Amino acid sequence: MIRKVRKHIVQNEPLIFERSSPGKNGCQLPALDVPLVDPAAALGAQNVRGEIEGFPEVSEVDVIRHFTRLSTWNYAIDLGMYPLGSCTMKYNPRVNELVARLEGLAWAHPYQPEALSQGALRIMQRLAGALLEITGMDAITLQPAAGAHGELTGILLVRALLESRGNPRKKILIPDSAHGTNPATAAIAGYAVENIRSNDQGLIDLEALCKSVTDDVAALMVTNPNTLGVFEENIVKAVEILHAKGALVYMDGANMNALVGIARPGDFGIDVMHLNLHKTFSTPHGGGGPGGGPVAVKQILEPFLPIPCLKSSGDSLTLDYDRPQSIGKVRAFYGNFGVLVRALAYILAHGGDGLRNATVDAVMNANYIRHKLAPYFDLPYPRPNMHEVVFSDDFQSKLGVRTGDIAKRLIDYGFHPYTVSFPLIVHGALMIEPTETESKQELDLFIEAMIDICGEIEKTPELVTQAPHDVRTTRVDEVAAARKPVLRWKP
Amino acid sequence: MQARDELFAHLPEDVVLHRPLDLPAGVSEYEIVEYFKARAAENATWPSFLGAGVYRHFRPVVVDTVASRGEFLTSYTPYQAEIAQGTLTTIFEFQTMICQLTGMDVANASMYDGSTAVPEAAMMAARVTGRHRILAARTVHPEYREVLRTYARNQGMPVEEFGYDPKSGGIDLADLESRLNRETAAVIIQSPNFFGIVEQVNAAAELAHKFGALLIFVFAEAVSLGLLEPPASADIVVGELQSFAISPSYGGPFAGIVAAREKFLRQMPGRLVGQSVDTHGNRAFCLTLSTREQHIRREKATSNICTNQALIALMATVFMTLYGKEGLRELAVQNLSKAHYLARKLQPRFSGPYFNEFVAVPNVPVEEVNRQLIDRKIIGGLPLDRFYPELAGSMLLCATEMSKRDDMDAVITVFQA
Numbered sequence A: 001m002i003r004k005v006r007k008h009i010v011q012n013e014p015l016i017f018e019r020s021s022p023g024k025n026g027c028q029l030p031a032l033d034v035p036l037v038d039p040a041a042a043l044g045a046q047n048v049r050g051e052i053e054g055f056p057e058v059s060e061v062d063v064i065r066h067f068t069r070l071s072t073w074n075y076a077i078d079l080g081m082y083p084l085g086s087c088t089m090k091y092n093p094r095v096n097e098l099v100a101r102l103e104g105l106a107w108a109h110p111y112q113p114e115a116l117s118q119g120a121l122r123i124m125q126r127l128a129g130a131l132l133e134i135t136g137m138d139a140i141t142l143q144p145a146a147g148a149h150g151e152l153t154g155i156l157l158v159r160a161l162l163e164s165r166g167n168p169r170k171k172i173l174i175p176d177s178a179h180g181t182n183p184a185t186a187a188i189a190g191y192a193v194e195n196i197r198s199n200d201q202g203l204i205d206l207e208a209l210c211k212s213v214t215d216d217v218a219a220l221m222v223t224n225p226n227t228l229g230v231f232e233e234n235i236v237k238a239v240e241i242l243h244a245k246g247a248l249v250y251m252d253g254a255n256m257n258a259l260v261g262i263a264r265p266g267d268f269g270i271d272v273m274h275l276n277l278h279k280t281f282s283t284p285h286g287g288g289g290p291g292g293g294p295v296a297v298k299q300i301l302e303p304f305l306p307i308p309c310l311k312s313s314g315d316s317l318t319l320d321y322d323r324p325q326s327i328g329k330v331r332a333f334y335g336n337f338g339v340l341v342r343a344l345a346y347i348l349a350h351g352g353d354g355l356r357n358a359t360v361d362a363v364m365n366a367n368y369i370r371h372k373l374a375p376y377f378d379l380p381y382p383r384p385n386m387h388e389v390v391f392s393d394d395f396q397s398k399l400g401v402r403t404g405d406i407a408k409r410l411i412d413y414g415f416h417p418y419t420v421s422f423p424l425i426v427h428g429a430l431m432i433e434p435t436e437t438e439s440k441q442e443l444d445l446f447i448e449a450m451i452d453i454c455g456e457i458e459k460t461p462e463l464v465t466q467a468p469h470d471v472r473t474t475r476v477d478e479v480a481a482a483r484k485p486v487l488r489w490k491p
Numbered sequence B: 001m002q003a004r005d006e007l008f009a010h011l012p013e014d015v016v017l018h019r020p021l022d023l024p025a026g027v028s029e030y031e032i033v034e035y036f037k038a039r040a041a042e043n044a045t046w047p048s049f050l051g052a053g054v055y056r057h058f059r060p061v062v063v064d065t066v067a068s069r070g071e072f073l074t075s076y077t078p079y080q081a082e083i084a085q086g087t088l089t090t091i092f093e094f095q096t097m098i099c100q101l102t103g104m105d106v107a108n109a110s111m112y113d114g115s116t117a118v119p120e121a122a123m124m125a126a127r128v129t130g131r132h133r134i135l136a137a138r139t140v141h142p143e144y145r146e147v148l149r150t151y152a153r154n155q156g157m158p159v160e161e162f163g164y165d166p167k168s169g170g171i172d173l174a175d176l177e178s179r180l181n182r183e184t185a186a187v188i189i190q191s192p193n194f195f196g197i198v199e200q201v202n203a204a205a206e207l208a209h210k211f212g213a214l215l216i217f218v219f220a221e222a223v224s225l226g227l228l229e230p231p232a233s234a235d236i237v238v239g240e241l242q243s244f245a246i247s248p249s250y251g252g253p254f255a256g257i258v259a260a261r262e263k264f265l266r267q268m269p270g271r272l273v274g275q276s277v278d279t280h281g282n283r284a285f286c287l288t289l290s291t292r293e294q295h296i297r298r299e300k301a302t303s304n305i306c307t308n309q310a311l312i313a314l315m316a317t318v319f320m321t322l323y324g325k326e327g328l329r330e331l332a333v334q335n336l337s338k339a340h341y342l343a344r345k346l347q348p349r350f351s352g353p354y355f356n357e358f359v360a361v362p363n364v365p366v367e368e369v370n371r372q373l374i375d376r377k378i379i380g381g382l383p384l385d386r387f388y389p390e391l392a393g394s395m396l397l398c399a400t401e402m403s404k405r406d407d408m409d410a411v412i413t414v415f416q417a
Helices: A039-043 A060-071 A094-100 A118-135 A147-164 A181-188 A206-212 A235-244 A299-304 A337-373 A403-412 A440-459 A461-465 A478-483 B004-008 B029-041 B061-067 B085-102 B114-129 B142-152 B173-179 B201-210 B222-226 B262-267 B294-300 B310-346 B366-375 B405-416
Strands: A139-141 A171-175 A192-196 A217-223 A248-253 A272-275 A295-297 A309-313 A316-320 A389-392 A429-432 B133-137 B159-162 B184-190 B214-219 B236-240 B256-260 B273-277 B283-287 B357-360 B395-398
Touching: A039 B310, A060 B061, A060 B085, A060 B310, A094 A337, A094 B029, A118 A139, A118 A272, A118 A295, A118 A309, A118 A316, A118 A337, A118 B029, A139 A299, A147 A181, A147 A217, A147 A248, A147 A272, A147 A295, A147 A299, A171 A181, A181 A192, A181 A217, A181 B294, A192 A206, A206 A235, A217 A235, A235 A248, A295 A299, A337 A389, A337 A440, A337 B004, A337 B029, A403 A429, A403 A440, A403 A461, A440 A461, A478 B273, A478 B283, B061 B310, B085 B222, B085 B256, B085 B273, B085 B283, B085 B310, B114 B133, B114 B142, B114 B184, B114 B214, B114 B236, B114 B256, B114 B262, B133 B142, B133 B173, B142 B159, B159 B173, B173 B201, B184 B201, B201 B214, B214 B222, B222 B310, B256 B262, B310 B357, B310 B395, B310 B405, B366 B395, B366 B405
Parallel strands: A171 A192, A171 A217, A217 A248, A248 A272, B133 B159, B133 B184, B184 B214, B214 B236
Antiparallel strands: A139 A295, A272 A295, A309 A316, A389 A429, B236 B256, B273 B283, B357 B395
16 A cells, blocks of 8 residues: 555646746846946957847746746655665755855855965865764865766876876776776776676675786775675775785775764775765755765875865965875866865764764664565675665566566655666666665655565556556656657757 | 664674764754854955856845755756656756757756866867867866866877967967867867957867867856857857856855757767656656766766766756846846946956956056955955966956945055055
């Protein structure tokens, strides 16, 4: 029985261009307190455009109704559990939104004098210090704008260090369970990628790793816990293998929500890693960004960090550009400062114990789901899991129902789907990450939904393969969208 | 179920942290607000004449009203189209408006910011042309060029710069022509350029095309698109949308865009939203052409980008919708008028046409001007020697619709002292 939702009326809404009527305007400018300049005279007539064809013409209330109606077509954490594996969809505290909008922070210009920006710099310093304590690393840059951007920064740091030793080397080793961004990043940093296979436990195969680590290898990129939600328990030995050959170890911090307060990458030998502030540290995903991807490093990589770096000078803070070995800039200015503010607010609210408690609850929730769903779904890698659990659709696919179908049926039950068909090493993966946000009540509803769907698969599989049903938009034809791309509205 | 302590019992002893994190105890919401208010008070919130890639424009209230809706704020990348039609529809509208503004055929769902969009466009041009040499104007934002160099270094993509005409402040077309050859993948120009000057886009495009190279057009001040001729002769347009209701926020988060001619679509980086139908035949949207992307193509992807800037792009979309066809032009004309009021009394250093920024040379050292303005609780312009040693003694000044006449008069007084 579907308990979390029941049908309600949803407003229709055209595209904003179809709502336009000539002459409407949603924003009034102040009266001009200087003489009006004629654009053609100031810029040259050839530089002045005609009207912007097709641009909206609507009133303020049109705008509010339009976007409010569209918003009701979205699922969101604010509506319930969002069990996307590896995405860490946790609650986004609203006080973080308020403080990021304080005038002194939101309106600070990146080029205003440092003496008039001490508040911004102190926030960055405090966040940097907290993240170093959490990761056990030595130095950090807050500049990267997102996880993949942090990966690129980290691999460029590896390259810079190895170049300074005389040879940047050629290859990055990446386990077959890795996120797709890892190989794409290595390629952009100018490295060839060698995939290494996981062993039958879903862990790094130390023997295979030994064979792959040659003098050509610059680094291993590892996600820990890996994308199965399993802690790479041989990580210390893996690090030793790489270090013995003069190579480094990069850790993708996407799954850091499993480790905060429990274990520190710096302590288990990681040389460089990124954090996803929009995952572990609760900054809102916003439908796909903005994020934040600070990169923390061991001392050997510190000279190469992007410029500028924060520096104390007496009582005040400055931005240091005089760093001759730096890889340069990876982004204009100093990174997504507004995201940094939110992440620090989250850390201050929790404190050291609170952060650890969040990790424990996140791991507890994932284990609860595993325990309750294990009788119904195949668990291909039955090692203890951390913050997420990965099942396969092995039982269900024998009845003609795939992971993607189960995911769509969850929508009818009022939940966002889990991550579908990833990691690739699991055939037909269902990757579930509840986070610490969810109460037992919400988890039980989710578990009940998953078990009910299992029953449906046996009795009425078409109910699942054709889902979702009770929604405004049923399955979208993605093949048609790709075959003949329509990427903009036209009159 | 296991007890809490057992959850981590399988972790090797030598990786476990055997002490509490050395961080202060958690605090209440009230204390968090107090902490950040104290930090905010340490930053100046005065009238400012800084631009240089980050502009002070009024943010209509409705922008935050919309962006604060939990359905937009707390949703994920819209992979599951059936329950993400809100986000997908707004991105489709965003892509459309960016095309309308830039004169391009296709636009993506946004990039991190303007600076990172530049190397993405350069790599795209290299894929399209099969060439690797990049020519960038020295009048492109200096930090954008720094980011381009960081990315290009390991792509086998040499970046060469060409100069500007010391009189007009626009690109030196002769210098550009002398450096172009059959290995040039792209020419990168910015307009209005870093000095605020409107560039000769068509002339640059003609030269680039003569050598089979693409023209990449960059904008840092998006409001200028409300008034300036769209760069229809460019092949790829990239830019920064901060001016569209995004707070300066000490440099981010902002949103960048990549737009291009239709024939280059398959080489575009980043997310794209396309129109389709659901099983009932209703119009519906979904992410599309994802075979370009990292989660499918892995090391052969067009970019490693995963996150875009959906919420920031949404703010820009609401801004564009509120101002609309007439309003955006009026806003641009106000900016033009304010900057010209300020500039006419200060004698701009360059003769080229300018939008809302210009370079001026005070009678006294620029540091002295800014110090005197700080005494009046005004933040002056950007001293240019930091990026252009040959322009020592000059400063870049910006005026927007938020610049008040009294404050501009104060700048003029200090300048002429």
